[in-house]
Amino acid sequence: MNILITGGLGYIGSHTVIECINNGHNAIIVDNLYNSKIEVLHKLNKFLNKDITFYKIDMQDIKELENVFKENKIDAVIHFAGYKAVGESVEKPLKYYENNIGITINLLKLMEKYGVKKIIFSSSATVYKESKILPLTENMPLGVTNPYGRSKLIIEEILQDIAFSDKDFKAVILRYFNPIGAHISGLFGEDNNGIPNNLMPYIVKVAKGELEYLRVFGNDYNTKDGTGVRDYIHVVDLAKAHIKAIKAFDFSKNINIYNIGTGTGYSVLDIVKNFEKATGIHIPYKIVERRSGDIGEYYADSKKAKKEIDFTAEYGILEMCKDAWNYEKNRG
């Protein structure tokens, strides 16, 4: 298949490009380098021994984006491009709606014009309403608390509307839980410059000595040790889920939604302990106030993805920690 990968130089996108090529597909990447670097393309080309077609395009410019459809025969799209910082989305909601929703509308208009009927969309576990019942299944109530999450939910609804209007349109919505880790080669990972917001990027900076200690946001949640519990998934497993999801284009339902997680919840302190075990590096931490907007605990019910698209995560928490550190320590 010729697959257009939007945001293909980003963290999850770059890993998915590798899986696409390794599974015999052809990848065409569009990225504006807002949150990625051109070096990732050079590394991908070298690692895969390919010359991947790349367009440096801001997808907000539909004319530029149309050239990609004119110049390539696209069979399917994997749509990663978007902004993803929850906190920033609260400060700058219009920036998030304009980019995340705007570029998706541009993409969908061009897909319609050029007869491209298949899309895999990067949604998030953040679309679920806080629930006392766990694990989260795909049919549980949805509800969002910030503009980033709302942009994901609105896009899910736009896809549902298009699927209703066009019986040949096929969308696979993947709700990612918490991707961490890096490529086993040590060449690809999450590039964080400045002070990170998310747990694993913060821990690797503490391990590197660039930050003094980890702030654990609250130890009074109703969880096993009081700290927040999440379903962490190795980014390589997550990338592989996209290849498995291609199968769902052949299903009779034209919208198929899957949780992509491991089904296991780990607390913040579990992650600290596992990181220390995987790397031998001590991670000092201090318990601080809860972070506003955080939920105590959630993790995926991953049975639907297993049953319908045969996806099961293979990597465990120690590998996630080891690979995250391996990438960070080598990236200078």
Ligand code: NAD
């Ligand atoms: P990322 O920021 O590393 O990658 C996104 C890529 O999109 C970047 O390379 C960026 O330059 C590009 N981009 C952004 N706006 C663009 C535009 N207007 N035109 C062209 N390119 C543009 O993010 P990621 O972690 O790889 O996430 C990929 C997708 O998965 C995002 O949609 C994100 O919301 C979603 N997601 C991520 C997580 C996570 O924890 N990383 C969790 C759930 C969902």
Ligand code: UFG
């Ligand atoms: N945490 C800390 N200290 C930190 C950072 C995080 O204690 O410095 C805790 C949080 O309170 C939470 C857990 O670590 O309990 C995980 O936090 P992250 O910020 O790593 O991840 P979130 O679950 O808050 O959110 C992430 C993405 C969202 C996405 C969501 C579900 O940031 O964009 O996963 O996919 F929507």
